[in-house]
Structure formats: C-alpha cells, structure tokens
Amino acid sequence: MNRIGFIRHGVTPWNQEGRFQGHSDTPLAPEGILQAELLAARLRDESELESWDLIYSSDLSRAAMTARIVADAIGLTEIHYDERLREVSGGLLDGTTENERVMKWGEDWYDDSETLGLEGEEESARRGLQCIEELVSKYPGRRILLVSHGTFLSYVLNQLLPKDLSRPHLNNTSLTTLVGVTGAWECEMYNCTKHLVNI
Template identity: 50%
Template structure:
C-alpha cells in the first residue's frame, strides 16, 4: 500500500490579499511559517518515509520546516506539482480583475492553464512518485488549485469543491487497484 499526504503550502501575503499567485514565487509570511511548524508537529507522531515539494518557494519553505521536524531530508523538487499558471490574472485581486477586464472577465481568455493540462501533469507527477517509492508513505507539498485538479484525476468520485486550507493535508492511498481518499482538507492542527 502506497500512501501519499498532499499538503497545501502555508499562507503568504498574497493569500491574505486574495491575489492569484500562480507561478509567482512568493515566500511564506509569518503566519505561513507558524502553520508549517504546527503541521510538522502534527505529522511528527506519524510514519512518513519521504517528503517532496513543488519547486516554488512557498511550498519548498513549508516542506523544509516539516522535513526538519520529522528528521527526513527533502527528497526532491517536483516541477509537475507547481501551481497552475495564472495567465493574465496572476497577481491581481477580484476587484482589480473587474477594473481591468470588466465584470465578465471569467468568460474571457485570460491565458490560464487549463484544468485538463494541470490535471494531467499533476497526476503524472504523483504516479511517478508512487512508482519510485512503492509501499511507502510520501508527503508532497504543493498548491491549492493544482492539488484539487490532481485529486480529481486520481480519485474521480471525490468532491473537491471545498477549497484547500493553507497547510491542510489530504491523504490518498493506493492498494494496487487505484487511489482512494482517506482524508480531505484535514486542518484540525490549525484549530489550537
């Protein structure tokens, strides 16, 4: 059985401002650093063999904090799980998008990465990690939109309409006959 814990990175200033981050390489803010430490404490009592991260700074910082607490090295950076490209709306808030493009901006071609392409690259990245470490428990730190797209590809019946919280963990398991989801958007560690 291969178990993967999919983690959304800690918070950034742009998260708080409601800005689309996409491929912009933002660092964690103070809250994000604390969230990562709290999640690391939660995971410390569990058995994890490897930790991987998106190649983007906010995910890598989150993964490094967790890796240090768990005493396992960061096994690698995986470009296939970087956030979806935000195209023309990257760096903007909703009000800025309306001001710049009008209220119908969602129906316009904003040069966004398609859900299909994002899902394809995310699924491929997770399947490759699972094949590299069969029977292992693997943590993967990534981003909200790409994780939801990837999950929809791995577990098609899963309802991914709930947005993933910063430093939430979603656990999926493959016993040889496909992926199932044990936990979606687990963020109880943030309640304390």
C-alpha cells in the same frame, strides 16, 4: 500499498490579500510559517506510529518553505523539488485581485481566462498525475508527502477520487491522505487542519 499525503502550503501575503498567485514566487507570511510549524509538530508526533519516507515539493518558495519546515521536524534530510507540482499558472492574472481583474477585463473576465493565460484544469491535472504515477512506480509501497498548492491539488484530487462538486477548497497546511488500493485510490483523510485549532 502506497500512501500519499497532500499538503497545501502555508498562507502567504497574497493569500491574505486575495491575489491570484499562480507561478509567482511568493513567500510564506508569518502566519503561514506558524501554520507550517504546527503541521510539522503534528506530523512529528504522528510519525511515532507511522513515519513518512519521502517528501516532494513544488519548487515555488511558499511550498518549498513549508516542505523544509515539515522535513526538518520529521527527520527527512532531502526534499525533492519538481516543477510539475507548481500551482496552476495564471498568466496575466498572476498578482491580481478580483477587483483588479474586473477593472481590467470586465465582470466576465473568466470567459476570456484562456486568452489571458490561465492554465486549464485538464492540463494542470495531467502534469500532476504524471508526477504521481512516476513516484508510485519508482517507490512502490512507500509513504510520500507532496507539498503543493490549493487549486492544483484540487484538480489532481478530482482525477484521483470520484468528482464531488461539494468538496471544499483545500485550506492552507491542510493534510489529505490517499491510499492506493487495487489500482485505485481511497481517501483516508481530506483537508484536515486539526493542528490549527488553537490559532
């Protein structure tokens, strides 16, 4: 039985400014580093009961920095980086705020998002599911952490779980855990940020 923990990276300056990040390589903000440290401390404490065996991460800095902080805390010396875990590519949208998008392309800019280079949900989820299927096949029965990005993870989880339009967007450094049961996935925990209650 595989267990996968999905972690969204810590907050970045562009998150704080409301900018679309996509494949832009933005680092964590000081608050994001603190969030990652608090998550790492939580996982270190919880590892006395059940430890994580492996950690995979998007190669973009904000996820990689989060993964490094977590890995150091829980005693994992190796982080595996995989480009398939990158955020949804925004194309020309990368780096823009909503106001800037409206100014450049009008209020209906999303209608032309494909032309502007925005990667679709199906395409994003496909690469994520391919990565997960490979990991489950390669490491049967292992506990694997995946550090990635909010929109990308939402798209992947929409494929692994029954689609639920009321499901909230993942918060920074949230932990979502799924367990593989008889060819399907069951959600143990979704978007949990109990480590952030005091900040």
